[in-house]
Amino acid sequence: MSAPPHVLVIDDEPQILRALRAILTEKQFRVTTASTGEDGLTQAVSDPPDVVILDLSLPHMNGIEVCGRLREWTQVPIIVLSVRDSERDKVAALDQGADDYLTKPFGIEELLARIRVALRHAIHAQGSKETTITAGPLVVDLARHIVTREGAEVKLTATEFKLLGYLAANAGRVLTHQTILTHVWGAEYADRTEYLRVYLRQLRKKLEANPEQPTFLLTEPGVGYRFMADE
Amino acid sequence: MHREPLSPFSIFTQYLLAVISIAVTTSLLYLLSGTLDTPIIALLYMLPVGLSTALWGLKPGVAAAFCAFLAFNYFFITPYYTLFVHQTRDVLVLVVFLIVAVVISQLVGQAQAGLAAATDREREATRLYELSTALAGLHDEQAIARIVAEQTFDTFQATHVHIVAQAQRVGPGKSSGAALELLLPPEPVPDRNPDWLFPLQTARGVLGEIRLWRDERPVLPAEERLLRTFASQGALALERAHLAESETRAKVLEESDRLKSALLSSVSHELRSPLATIKASVTSLRSEAVAWDSNARPELLAAIDEESDHLNRLVGNLLDMSRIEAGALKPNRKWNALAEIVGGVVARTLHGPAAQQHHLEIDVSEDLPLAPVDYVQLEQVFSNLISNCLKYAPANSTVRVSARVQADQNLLVQVSNQGPPVPEEHLDRIFDKFYRVTNADRVTGTGLGLSICRGIIEAHGGRIWAENRSDGFVFNFILPVEWEGASPPRSPLEPETL
Numbered sequence: 001m002s003a004p005p006h007v008l009v010i011d012d013e014p015q016i017l018r019a020l021r022a023i024l025t026e027k028q029f030r031v032t033t034a035s036t037g038e039d040g041l042t043q044a045v046s047d048p049p050d051v052v053i054l055d056l057s058l059p060h061m062n063g064i065e066v067c068g069r070l071r072e073w074t075q076v077p078i079i080v081l082s083v084r085d086s087e088r089d090k091v092a093a094l095d096q097g098a099d100d101y102l103t104k105p106f107g108i109e110e111l112l113a114r115i116r117v118a119l120r121h122a123i124h125a126q127g128s129k130e131t132t133i134t135a136g137p138l139v140v141d142l143a144r145h146i147v148t149r150e151g152a153e154v155k156l157t158a159t160e161f162k163l164l165g166y167l168a169a170n171a172g173r174v175l176t177h178q179t180i181l182t183h184v185w186g187a188e189y190a191d192r193t194e195y196l197r198v199y200l201r202q203l204r205k206k207l208e209a210n211p212e213q214p215t216f217l218l219t220e221p222g223v224g225y226r227f228m229a230d231e
Numbered sequence: 232m233h234r235e236p237l238s239p240f241s242i243f244t245q246y247l248l249a250v251i252s253i254a255v256t257t258s259l260l261y262l263l264s265g266t267l268d269t270p271i272i273a274l275l276y277m278l279p280v281g282l283s284t285a286l287w288g289l290k291p292g293v294a295a296a297f298c299a300f301l302a303f304n305y306f307f308i309t310p311y312y313t314l315f316v317h318q319t320r321d322v323l324v325l326v327v328f329l330i331v332a333v334v335i336s337q338l339v340g341q342a343q344a345g346l347a348a349a350t351d352r353e354r355e356a357t358r359l360y361e362l363s364t365a366l367a368g369l370h371d372e373q374a375i376a377r378i379v380a381e382q383t384f385d386t387f388q389a390t391h392v393h394i395v396a397q398a399q400r401v402g403p404g405k406s407s408g409a410a411l412e413l414l415l416p417p418e419p420v421p422d423r424n425p426d427w428l429f430p431l432q433t434a435r436g437v438l439g440e441i442r443l444w445r446d447e448r449p450v451l452p453a454e455e456r457l458l459r460t461f462a463s464q465g466a467l468a469l470e471r472a473h474l475a476e477s478e479t480r481a482k483v484l485e486e487s488d489r490l491k492s493a494l495l496s497s498v499s500h501e502l503r504s505p506l507a508t509i510k511a512s513v514t515s516l517r518s519e520a521v522a523w524d525s526n527a528r529p530e531l532l533a534a535i536d537e538e539s540d541h542l543n544r545l546v547g548n549l550l551d552m553s554r555i556e557a558g559a560l561k562p563n564r565k566w567n568a569l570a571e572i573v574g575g576v577v578a579r580t581l582h583g584p585a586a587q588q589h590h591l592e593i594d595v596s597e598d599l600p601l602a603p604v605d606y607v608q609l610e611q612v613f614s615n616l617i618s619n620c621l622k623y624a625p626a627n628s629t630v631r632v633s634a635r636v637q638a639d640q641n642l643l644v645q646v647s648n649q650g651p652p653v654p655e656e657h658l659d660r661i662f663d664k665f666y667r668v669t670n671a672d673r674v675t676g677t678g679l680g681l682s683i684c685r686g687i688i689e690a691h692g693g694r695i696w697a698e699n700r701s702d703g704f705v706f707n708f709i710l711p712v713e714w715e716g717a718s719p720p721r722s723p724l725e726p727e728t729l
């Protein structure tokens with residue numbers, strides 16, 4: 001990765017475009033911008049980006065649709081921007097293949113962290129995957145099915161490990177309820193969010209220092225869960 | 232109204248009876264003919280003629296008159312047993328007899344018909360009076376249609392009455408034009424076309440129609456007139472209901488206008504104060520006024536950060552409020568753990584400045600049944616209630632959040648502080664929009680937080696209230712644990728061994 005990563009920002013608000021262009025350029029990214037979904041799709045073809053930052057409320061073609069159209073031909077990481085209270089939109093975008101979301105207004109540190117996670121996943125998607133994920137005192141060994149906390153092994157049931165393993169393998173990314181349920185329990189359990197509530201509670205009890213205020217297994221309100229690993 | 236047209240058979244019977252009455256009179260007079268004068272006989276013949284008219288109507292009466300004339304001529308005028316008349320005097324008697332008989336039947340007939348018509352009109356008037364009394368004061372379109380249908384059904388002895396109209400109701404969030412339909416008796420209408428069909432006509436156009444089916448009996452003009460009046464009474468009542476509703480709507484609009492102005496004035500003040508801080512900080516940072524290494528820099532930046540968060544919350548509150556007002560706050564319900572929701576809110580509150588001076592005590596067990604709630608909305612309720620309690624709590628006191636199952640069917644949640652009591656008369660009203668117990672200038676906020684809580688809790692089928700306790704002030708809310716008839720799912724624990 002000698003060339004600076006290329007970020008394509010698709011948003012119809014010129015102020016946001018201006019601010020993001022200034023900040024991301026400062027942070028050593030190459031930034032291109034588009035103010036409509038159609039324009040963004042064209043640019044993504046002519047100058048393929050490493051990360052797409054996509055506003056969900058675009059005129060004409062909305063962000064969810066743009067997401068779907070991008071996913072028809074590219075696996076480029078997509079981070080969607082949305083406003084509060086549009087959980088359905090967020091979930092729809094994630095189900096359409098978006099990798100992550102940020103709620104406007106957001107702090108720039110948060111955005112940079114999301115971009116880093118997205119870029120790292122893009123690299124792993126192409127090459128070898130990490131088999132051990134570290135998060136503070138936790139180490140999840142995906143290959144050997146072992147979880148240790150401060151060096152001591154934590155006993156997990158098979159389902160607990162399947163759930164933790166799936167979250168850890170996607171560390172840093174938000175996974176929707178439906179995605180997790182489908183992956184861990186199967187498609188017929190896609191609506192049984194109560195399974196997630198119960199299993200997450202158990203995992204937190206076993207792994208978190210303070211299960212009420214988790215630091216690794218985070219709830220994304222109304223959307224899903226995210227495993228926070230060390231960067 | 233019920234003088235129904237007679238069958239051919241009964242008409243024939245009436246004529247027959249008229250003729251028989253003359254025949255009986257004739258035979259009686261014939262027996263007594265020796266003792267009676269011709270003029271007396273003529274006079275006595277008037278009796279059955281008049282009776283026939285009175286009992287069976289004008290035409291049988293006239294028929295009786297002619298029969299009487301013939302019988303009188305045949306039996307009692309010389310030469311007997313023929314219809315010939317020799318004496319001029321007898322011709323005169325006969326002619327006068329005929330004229331008098333016909334005139335009497337006509338007079339009696341007219342009187343009869345007049346009486347019948349008067350009775351009909353009286354009955355019509357009674358029916359109309361009943362209808363308009365029943366309709367008076369009704370404002371519900373369904374009820375109006377029902378009354379009209381019932382009265383039509385009774386009055387016209389219909390087999391089916393069907394009323395169709397456009398409903399005029401236009402409430403907040405409801406669309407107009409839903410059809411109003413009423414069927415008596417409540418079974419499918421016959422296959423054939425209705426026997427009668429009357430439009431419900433008002434100044435604004437045709438609202439709908441009354442359809443009526445009944446057995447083969449034909450329609451009398453008087454009935455048609457009455458039904459027309461029924462239809463117009465019904466239309467008037469519907470129109471009146473519509474006007475009453477328009478008026479209510481106008482009042483509601485007026486009220487919401489007033490609230491909007493209150494909102495605007497409250498909001499513009501609230502929005503401007505963080506903006507003022509942000510603007511002042513940013514301009515001083517951009518200018519030469521603040522040196523790069525000055526201690527003021529981080530201060531100003533922190534102020535901008537905090538104030539923009541504050542602005543964001545305000546805008547969020549406004550959006551929520553408008554959504555609640557528009558009835559568009561639809562909870563996206565799923566089975567959620569209250570402990571998880573409260574945990575998230577508490578984690579965020581602990582980062583804020585308000586929590587530094589107070590103790591937060593959380594008693595929300597993880598073993599509570601899952602609640603069918605919208606995660607994000609419940610987060611907001613907890614966040615608003617906790618921050619409200621923190622705002623009014625004395626320094627170094629405890630703010631407590633607890634939840635427990637109540638009577639197996641509700642979750643009772645309490646958020647309390649050790650703050651001063653709120654005067655009883657305010658306890659209900661603090662959930663109203665813009666309602667403040669204290670002076671608006673002393674406490675920040677839009678005055679919307681608690682009313683949003685109420686909107687959300689009510690949208691979940693719950694209830695929220697506030698009360699004073701000996702050791703402080705407490706917000707309570709209850710949420711039903713059942714959702715669409717389902718109890719909270721038990722933990723789907725796998726049977727596998729560790």
